[in-house]
Amino acid sequence: MTSNNPTMTAFVLHGAKDIRKEVVLRPAPGPGEVLVAVRAAGICGSDLHYFAHGKCGNFVPTQPFILGHEFAGEIVAHGEGVQSPAIGTRVAVDPSRACGRCKQCRQGRYNLCPKMVYFGSASVTPPSNGCYAEYVTAPAQNCWPLPAGFEYAWGALLEPMSVAMHAVQRSGGVGGKSVLITGGGTIGQMILLVAVAFGASKVIVSDIKPFARDFAEKYGAAGTLDPTSKTMSDDAAEFSPGGFEVVFEAAGVAAALDQAIRLSAPGATVVQVGTLPDGTAIPANALLSRELQYVGSWRFANVFERVIEMVVSGRIDPRPLITKIHPFENLSEAIVEAGSGENVLKMQIANPA
Ligand SMILES: [Zn+2]
Ligand SMILES: [Zn+2]
Incomplete structure (x- = not known):
């Protein structure tokens, strides 16, 4: 220099x-x-x-x-x-x-x-x-x-999209599966785009904000949920009777984690992507008796190139x-x-x- x-x-x-x-x-x-x-x-x-x-x-x-x-x-x-x-x-x-x-x-x-x-x-x-x-x-x-x-x-x-790609990889795969994403912020919406590109059978996004729900419906979600609605559980059951096979908790809110676990199917995988407040309780007995896999997803590793390829191929816009x-x-x-x-x-x- x-x-x-x-x-x-x-x-x-x-x-x-x-x-x-x-x-x-x-x-x-x-x-x-x-x-x-x-x-x-x-x-x-x-x-x-x-x-x-x-x-x-x-x-x-x-x-x-x-x-x-x-x-x-x-x-x-x-x-x-x-x-x-x-x-x-x-x-x-x-x-x-x-x-x-x-x-x-x-x-x-x-x-x-x-x-x-x-x-x-x-x-x-x-x-x-x-x-x-x-x-x-x-x-x-x-x-x-x-x-x-x-x-x-x-x-x-690419950095936030890599976070989304990594979360989908941590889930073990979404191809052919029903997917719920709690939290339609930037990362939640990116997970939606990746999950659709990777062939999820249906992706549902839950968010308090109408803007987030509208965005999700416009860009590939098969439906959306309002987590504050009294009919939330029934609405969710209509989308996926028996629960969702893969759930991404991308809201970073204790109530969302609770819903994520409750709306998952027995044997499902729940991926924690959002940062929760310290001391958030995990519904451990629901994990136990339904053999859920609750996995963390932290930042990402080795996926930049893959995201670039997905964008270049037109699979992710x-x-x-x-x-x-x-x-x-x-x-x-x-x-x-x-x-x-x-x-x-x-x-x-x-x-x-
Ligand atoms: Zn970031
Ligand atoms: Zn090291």
């Missing part, structure tokens, strides 16, 4: 409701890393938590840091030892920096690496910087080239998931709008070359 310490614009979180546009030092790529000019970035529920509360669950930042972990961009510099992807390549970046050496990493389950450093996260001390900046450094091996015609905005959707794209400069407004908007799925920022 040049010696005159180049700078860049970044959005730095200082605390709850306090995100500041600042000029900071541009990072230099280390050995094995590349410098990526960020072209598109998504706003995730976790970013909204950090913004609203200054923390996310029990991840409490010890110092100001740059948020954001869903992004795509252009490779503009190489660190030592890097030959590919070439300068100028358009890439999406897997934001998981795993150690690569522990047992979980060596078994291909790097999402479970105890030493994981995720982009834009306070899961480590000090917190790791993310992608709400003009530039980020990333390991070259985390960069997935985008095929021609694959937009940066879709590239910035990412476009409806993007509610609005703001200019990079307006990140703070975009976060406020994403947090307050009732009718929002994915909010993104774009910073074209």
Whole structure:
């Protein structure tokens, strides 16, 4: 890199409701890393938590840091030892920096690496910087080239779509099965798209918001449920008498978990994707007596390429998931709008070359 310490614009979180546009030092790529000019970035529920509360669950930042972990961009510099992807390549970046050496990493389950450093996260001390900046450094091996015609905005959707793909893989497969998704937020709707693409016999989405139910019906759900309705159980039985064979709990709400278990068929698999409040009770005797398989699904591993292929083949259309794209400069407004908007799925920022 040049010696005159180049700078860049970044959005730095200082605390709850306090995100500041600042000029900071541009990072230099280390050995094995590349410098990526960020072209598109998504706003995730976790970013909204950090913004609203200054923390996310029990991840409490010890110092100001740059948020954001869903992004795509252009490779503009190489660190030592890097030959590919070439300068100028358009890439999406897997934001998981795993150690690569522990047992979980060596078994291909790097999402479970105890030493994981995720982009834009306070899961480590000090917190790791993310992608709400003009530039980020990333390991070259985390960069997935985008095929021609694959937009940066879709590239910035690969991280949450990978979460959905991983959840479907954790279920053991949905082909030919009746599926219930509790929670029609961005991840829930992405699971819907993946489950339909993978041949579920029917997918039902449950959500309190009419917007979420309308979206699901428009994009492949065979029906929807209102979890607050008195007739919820009867409505569910009409869709799938005897219960659903695979259930994804994507709401992260105790009441939704209860419904997920109650509406599942004996022998079903229930996948926990949403983050539940600490201390949430699990209906253990229902698991026991109906031999349910209750499995966790945490982030994702090794699915970026598969999601790209599903989009390229036309099996998954990412476009409806993007509610609005703001200019990079307006990140703070975009976060406020994403947090307050009732009718929002994915909010993104774009910073074209
Ligand atoms: Zn995310
Ligand atoms: Zn590891």
